[in-house]
Amino acid sequence: MDEDIKLVKKTLKGQKKAFEMIIRKYQRPLINYIGRMVGERELALDFSQEVFIKAYSSLHTFQPQYKFSTWLYKIASNYIIDYWRKKKVQHLSLDHYQEAENECLPLQIPDDEPSIVKKFELSQIREKIEKTLSMIPTQLRELFVWRHVNGLSYEEIAEIKGLPVGTVKNRVFQAKEMIRQSLEEKP
Amino acid sequence: MNCLQIELIYLYLEKELSPSELKEIEEHLFACPKCREQVEERRLLLQAAETLPEFEVPPDFTKKVMSRIFPAKASFFGWRVILGTAFSFLFLSVILIFLALNKNLPNFLLSFILTLGNSVKNMAVIFVKFFKLASLFFKILFHFLGELSRMFSLLTTLISPEIVILVFVAAFILVLSSIYGIRSKFLAGEKL
Numbered sequence: 001m002d003e004d005i006k007l008v009k010k011t012l013k014g015q016k017k018a019f020e021m022i023i024r025k026y027q028r029p030l031i032n033y034i035g036r037m038v039g040e041r042e043l044a045l046d047f048s049q050e051v052f053i054k055a056y057s058s059l060h061t062f063q064p065q066y067k068f069s070t071w072l073y074k075i076a077s078n079y080i081i082d083y084w085r086k087k088k089v090q091h092l093s094l095d096h097y098q099e100a101e102n103e104c105l106p107l108q109i110p111d112d113e114p115s116i117v118k119k120f121e122l123s124q125i126r127e128k129i130e131k132t133l134s135m136i137p138t139q140l141r142e143l144f145v146w147r148h149v150n151g152l153s154y155e156e157i158a159e160i161k162g163l164p165v166g167t168v169k170n171r172v173f174q175a176k177e178m179i180r181q182s183l184e185e186k187p
Numbered sequence: 188m189n190c191l192q193i194e195l196i197y198l199y200l201e202k203e204l205s206p207s208e209l210k211e212i213e214e215h216l217f218a219c220p221k222c223r224e225q226v227e228e229r230r231l232l233l234q235a236a237e238t239l240p241e242f243e244v245p246p247d248f249t250k251k252v253m254s255r256i257f258p259a260k261a262s263f264f265g266w267r268v269i270l271g272t273a274f275s276f277l278f279l280s281v282i283l284i285f286l287a288l289n290k291n292l293p294n295f296l297l298s299f300i301l302t303l304g305n306s307v308k309n310m311a312v313i314f315v316k317f318f319k320l321a322s323l324f325f326k327i328l329f330h331f332l333g334e335l336s337r338m339f340s341l342l343t344t345l346i347s348p349e350i351v352i353l354v355f356v357a358a359f360i361l362v363l364s365s366i367y368g369i370r371s372k373f374l375a376g377e378k379l
Contacts (some may be wrong), residue, residue, distance in 0.1 A: 016257055023249045028241065035242040044242060052252045118228055125235035148236040154203070167204075173194045181230055 004068035012059060019059075023052055026072055029150050032074065036145045037080050039134050047083070049074045070160045072154075077142065077160065084138075125183065132182045136175055141170055144175035191215060191222045196229050 004025075010018035030051060035044035054075050062071055120128070133141055146152045146160070154172070158165045191199075191212060195217050199212050230330075285295050294318050342351055 016253070019256070020249055020253055027248055028244050031242045031244055031248075036239075039241055045245065048248075049252050053255055075313065079209070094336050113379065118231060122231070122235055122238070125231065126239055128238060129232075129236055130263050144236075149239055151237070169198070170194070173197055176197060176229070176232065176236075177193060179236075180229070 002064075002068075005064045006070070008059060008062055008064070008068060011056070019056060022068070022107065027052075029069075030076060033145055033150055034076055034080065036133060036149055036150065037142060038083075047076070047079060051079055054079065065173065066159065068175055069152075070156050073146065073150075074160045120183070128183050132179050135182065136178050140171050140175035140178065143172050144179070147172045148176075190219060191225070193225070196222075196226055196234075200226065200233055256344055296317075 004022070006023050009019045011022070027048065031044050031048045034047045034051070035041055039049065051072070058075075062068065072161055108148055133145075136144070143157055143161070146157050147154070150162075154165050154168050157163075157172075158168045161168065193205075195212065199209070204212065216226060281296070281299060284299075285292060288295065342354075346354070
């Protein structure tokens with residue numbers, strides 16, 4: 001049986017230590033995901049606490065045929081969306097972006113395609129990615145972070161968001177190309 | 188084969204292609220320096236994204252979450268120890284006083300219990316009176332503060348802020364001079 005499922009079952013039987021192990025295992029990836037979504041460490045820590053508490057209180061609804069990690073990320077994603085909605089925080093929506101930008105992303109390599117990324121050192125690219133992440137639509141940013149920061153598979157992401165795998169792949173591709181192109185624009 | 192689509196380059200780098208697709212792309216890359224250049228470009232981007240610095244996790248994070256899920260409760264055993272110790276001290280004190288006074292044990296115990304009962308009764312009356320007085324005091328204080336804030340807001344709507352400040356400064360000076368006057372009256376004739 002999957003290690004996470006065992007820990008969930010032990011927690012439901014009243015073993016506190018099992019849930020402590022779950023927190024220890026997922027605290028770092030969860031904080032990194034939330035941190036990249038909200039852009040603030042302190043807020044990410046608060047949200048992560050709330051997500052673990054929410055996960056504990058609804059642990060009885062977890063279905064063992066799914067992965068625990070995807071279930072936890074789903075709770076976190078809904079929590080962030082709720083927070084933005086309640087606080088009326090302005091965030092870049094995919095709908096706004098798609099009308100204006102989607103057609104600008106080339107599918108084929110243009111003949112005069114300049115090298116953007118190779119002009120910079122790796123550390124400079126990292127810095128630029130961090131800055132650019134807040135400027136891309138949240139729906140794309142979320143999928144990009146899961147794929148390339150948290151290392152989730154496209155199938156896992158599709159399961160979390162309830163989207164077809166092809167859509168997820170396409171959105172992550174859009175995010176990467178948007179980030180790449182914005183590297184050129186940023187001073 | 189035509190030059191690679193950008194999405195395909197990413198899928199190639201992420202090892203998301205079937206063996207036949209992979210073979211086809213590798214053959215193309217071998218012959219196409221432009222696509223090789225673009226693959227390297229995207230490889231660097233992915234490498235940077237996958238090695239972004241991590242957010243630091245505080246060492247007490249797990250403990251904090253656990254304490255919010257399972258709030259600490261004083262155990263029944265802990266309470267029993269405290270109560271047991273208190274009663275033991277009380278019992279020991281009674282025995283010591285009895286030995287020091289050298290009196291008849293039943294009479295001594297009876298008088299001790301009666302004194303203890305009376306003390307508890309008197310203290311309870313004092314506590315009740317104290318809480319009644321305290322609640323009355325706070326009731327008056329809140330009422331007074333409410334009236335004061337109402338008066339202040341009324342004042343600010345009627346008079347301009349400069350005049351309000353002037354009135355408050357004048358009132359402050361008046362209060363200070365009154366205190367000084369009272370103090371001088373009380374200390375009249377005393378050497379300062």
